[in-house]
Amino acid sequence: MAEKPRPRLIAYELDQPLPPIRPAGVRRDWMDATPGGFAYRCLPLTIANGHGWEVQGQTGFEAWWNGGDRPEDVTIRVLKPGGLAPASHFGAGILTFPIPTLLRTDPGIGLWVSGPPNAVKDGIAPLAGLVESDWSPMTFTMNWRFTRPDQVVRFLPGEPVCFFFPLQRGLAADTCPEVRPLAEAPELEAAHRAWREGRNRFNAALCQPGSEARAQGWQRHYHRGLNPDGTPTTADHRTRVQVRPFPGPSRRPAEPA
Incomplete structure (x- = not known):
């Protein structure tokens, strides 16, 4: 192909x-x-x-x-x-x-x-x-x-x-905005509720010395492209974008992070 x-x-x-x-x-x-x-x-x-x-x-x-x-x-x-x-x-x-x-x-x-x-x-x-x-x-x-x-x-x-x-x-002009109740998307609503409740628990635990949350420092679900239950979301998730350089020595890539 x-x-x-x-x-x-x-x-x-x-x-x-x-x-x-x-x-x-x-x-x-x-x-x-x-x-x-x-x-x-x-x-x-x-x-x-x-x-x-x-x-x-x-x-x-x-x-x-x-x-x-x-x-x-x-x-x-x-x-x-x-x-x-x-x-x-x-x-x-x-x-x-x-x-x-x-x-x-x-x-x-x-x-x-x-x-x-x-x-x-x-x-x-x-x-x-x-x-x-x-x-x-x-x-x-x-x-x-x-x-x-x-x-x-x-x-x-x-x-x-x-x-x-x-x-x-034309992408912005062709996009059709909508407003819907979250209840119309039960799976999304459940995932959002799980994320929100988990975030509230995590933030509360950050105030507790010796907690697992303090040891972790921050939640990484979005960074890893994971749902709140740990399942993957999309194969196209990216943690960095590296565009291609233009040819020529003066147009070399910027230093990596």
Whole structure:
């Protein structure tokens, strides 16, 4: 039986070298700093961190915004020159990174473009966009907006400035939301009740010195893809996502978690 073709993601080279693009890493400084690294126990969080590719900035700089609406109301001071330099193009406190490659996807597939997930940066926030990359001959920019005036923000060379992943176009619009009583799904209701009661017992036991719950530290049903009774849920459960790298030495995979 022939293997199903894998979706393609093509980065076309333009009149300059491709920016460094690599599979996104799951590590975050603030997650490392949590006691015992407990933030990494949240599987949805870590999966989201690595669920795509990130474009690395090459210019070290600091920037600030005086609160005005003009492009010149953003000041950029380069600390270490390099490629993929930022600009103040749109005004309204927006910092812009041109992404010098033309990304193309298969028909019906677009790209969700934003900043790296769960990577908070004080004073500035990434803006998100959905690009119809299956037909567009146009490049796009990655934009960040200052959250308050007179706050200096710094980007280091190699720091991710853009994050993207493929998304089926029209999926959200074609989805039909419903509301139903949980009692209409007896098996799901029983599983949910078992999980809720088990979670309440576990949290109560965490307060008891020497308890089994304290020894375990946290419940692992979701992480292991198990129902509350220990039975497996789906063969497609994943504890990590490792996207494929783009060819080239500057686009090597990020370090594993």
